[in-house]
Amino acid sequence: MTLKDKEEKLINILKCFKSCAVAFSGGTDSTLLLYYLSKLNIKTKAYTFHSYLYPDSELKDAENTAILLNIEHKIIYIEPLEMIENIKYNPKERCYICKKYMFSMLKTMAENDGCDTIIEGSNYDDRKDFRPGFKAVQEAGALSPLDMAALTKEDIRNLLKQADLDYNKPSFACYFSRFPYNIEISKEMIEIISKSECYIHSLGFNSVRVRYHNQTARIEASENHIKDIINNKEIRSKIITYLKSLGFIFVCMDLEEYKTGSMNRLI
Template sequence: MNHTPRAKERELGERIASVGAVVVAYSGGVDSAYLASVCHGVLGERALAVTAVSPSLSRRERRDAEALAARWGWNHATVETHEVARDEYSRNGSDRCYWCKTELFEVLAPIASARDARIAVGTNLDDLSDHRPGRRAARENDVITPLADAGLSKGEIRELAAARNLPVADKPASPCLASRFAYGVRVTPEGLERVDNAEEALRALGFRVLRVRDHGDLARIELEPGEIERAGGLRTEIAAALRSLGFKYVTLDLEGFRSGSLNEALLQPRIAPRWGSSASR
């Protein structure tokens, strides 16, 4: 059996054709953009890319998603979602993504129903081994995952997106702004705007791959390892920019950027007292 990316893309096209009509949850990242491209190529007007707009979507991401859809002539719409108004979401537990996707699919469901279409998301093969509570919401809402079902990995999607001349082929991953909040730090519209502004301040200094992690009063900056030394030389400018947004403390993570670093806290083992408990003394 041929398992090349091109062969998987052909299988993907066949899967999409068999569905008949789709509503693609389109954020503008490489996965959803590639999926939107394939769906429009196979289904034409029976494909609709929909971008969910809320405080958790950065201004830059919305702008770029709309521009890409317009450039390629995709059938595109935006809808408002209100996940931040859900206490289950804003309290920011480890299941936050489940409530985010539940809100998204509830908003997309009537759109899909009116078009006799299925909702499709850009989940890829690699996502299946990560902490992704949103997958449960997808199963509960009968949402399809064509990229993962065709066995396409992130690297293969980037390769195929580049072959289609999609400008997002090498775009760094950029999940929603709420993913910057440490679990337990409440997600608010004001907090999301603060993180968005903090990351824009760093981009203005020339950094491209980055995260500003919100730990309440503390901002933890993740950059590519090769950029850490340069950031150290700009520490005065960086600290001033982030303090002006309300952070009391500004730190630079020496381990550098790593996707999903806040999930590390979910896997931390309980540390036993070094010398035994006080009861045993």
């Protein structure tokens, strides 16, 4: 199918809905859903779950996008380590446990708010990765229109570009994804990763992840960022000094280009 064919399929899917509750992260996928729902004048309410597992900048982006598209927006603050059973042990089915908790809440809120259909932003490319959370989405009766329309990440960015919306926003998985599976995670450990990534981002490197391996910080970055960091002694020194101040003993750069879900290789 061409991009135009996929776009028409998405529009036809969305036209079937009288009212929608959208699980809205503020990322490119759910932003595209809000854009078309707004364009089609379908009654829509966006729901964003926020916690210390995401930087506040992600929430701000979600708020700004909802305002831009004139979509009613509800923010739900949660304490994952305290509220979601066993999540602190980072089991392989972590995404399933977390999404089951959130979509159970979302289903109740959507019913109370008079929304007939729950939708979320999984896309066609997500089928290629280990995505246990998708099972929870299906169990909640939520639909994934982007996946149903066979829209890939590249397709989504192209459609956002056509709509004059931010199409270059990097994907962002929660901070749990920075840790190996089956280790106990504390709020302090999450804060260390958050501070590490925010600091490196402040130096101008946006496509970066800091993976936690006990006393070692393993930095993953895009190919261009790898070159820029390795070839700049001053930048390297700043990163090493700051990450060691947070408690890491070793700071290393992964020579393989950053890819989402790299910790899934350990499964």
